[in-house]
Amino acid sequence: xxxxxxxxxxxxxxxxxxxxxxxxxxxxxxxxxxxxxxxxxxxxxxxxxxxxxxxxxxxxxxxxxxxxxxxxxxxxxxxxxxxxxxxxxxxxxxxxxxxxxxxxxxxxxxxxx
Amino acid sequence: xxxxxxxxxxxxxxxxxxxxxxxxxxxxxxxxxxxxxxxxxxxxxxxxxxxxxxxxxxxxxxxxxxxxxxxxxxxxxxxxxxxxxxxxxxxxxxxxxxxxxxxxxxxxxxxxxxx
Numbered sequence: 001x002x003x004x005x006x007x008x009x010x011x012x013x014x015x016x017x018x019x020x021x022x023x024x025x026x027x028x029x030x031x032x033x034x035x036x037x038x039x040x041x042x043x044x045x046x047x048x049x050x051x052x053x054x055x056x057x058x059x060x061x062x063x064x065x066x067x068x069x070x071x072x073x074x075x076x077x078x079x080x081x082x083x084x085x086x087x088x089x090x091x092x093x094x095x096x097x098x099x100x101x102x103x104x105x106x107x108x109x110x111x112x113x
Numbered sequence: 114x115x116x117x118x119x120x121x122x123x124x125x126x127x128x129x130x131x132x133x134x135x136x137x138x139x140x141x142x143x144x145x146x147x148x149x150x151x152x153x154x155x156x157x158x159x160x161x162x163x164x165x166x167x168x169x170x171x172x173x174x175x176x177x178x179x180x181x182x183x184x185x186x187x188x189x190x191x192x193x194x195x196x197x198x199x200x201x202x203x204x205x206x207x208x209x210x211x212x213x214x215x216x217x218x219x220x221x222x223x224x225x226x227x228x
Contacts, residue, residue, distance in 0.1 A: 031212035045215025055213035097212025099164040106156040
């Protein structure tokens with residue numbers, strides 16, 4: 001059964017550095033999402049992406065975040081200048097759009113020092 | 114805006130006992146509702162979903178949930194708990210069915226299974 005994959009599983013970076021988190025969605029999915037989960041807190045929606053552009057974004061998704069799907073397979077989340085509070089687990093998800101059902105990847109744990 | 118409340122951050126049951134995890138939602142339009150399970154150090158796995166086709170929804174691993182509009186609830190149940198059910202469970206709501214909307218999650222319930 002196809003699965004969403006994410007790399008790396010764990011990323012450690014220094015405050016102020018740029019990071020790129022990568023995701024390979026399931027091939028027949030059309031909608032793609034990023035979520036984050038700060039340790040001990042709920043999963044929070046960041047952004048949805050469809051037809052090569054952002055569909056929806058939350059208040060969390062400010063100018064330091066960007067997403068793209070450059071080659072039709074990888075779906076990336078870039079954080080330009082990381083802050084300590086960006087430390088979290090970041091989940092990629094995808095879906096066909098039917099009933100807004102979303103399938104999640106295993107996550108990337110980002111640690112900002 | 115929609116919201117989800119999960120009553121009880123921790124629920125402990127004995128192996129073989131009934132599992133009941135509570136979820137209440139708030140939505141101004143008919144929602145789509147989901148339960149996800151997260152095992153330690155893993156991602157979110159979809160357990161089941163409510164899409165208005167039937168109020169009683171059956172999912173994987175013997176779990177089911179019942180949508181009650183009058184109570185704005187979508188509680189998750191399993192008749193007999195197994196040790197492997199120990200995990201974090203998240204209820205989520207979407208008010209858009211087209212795919213663009215993000216899911217709104219509850220804070221999660223940590224299910225503990227006592228031997």
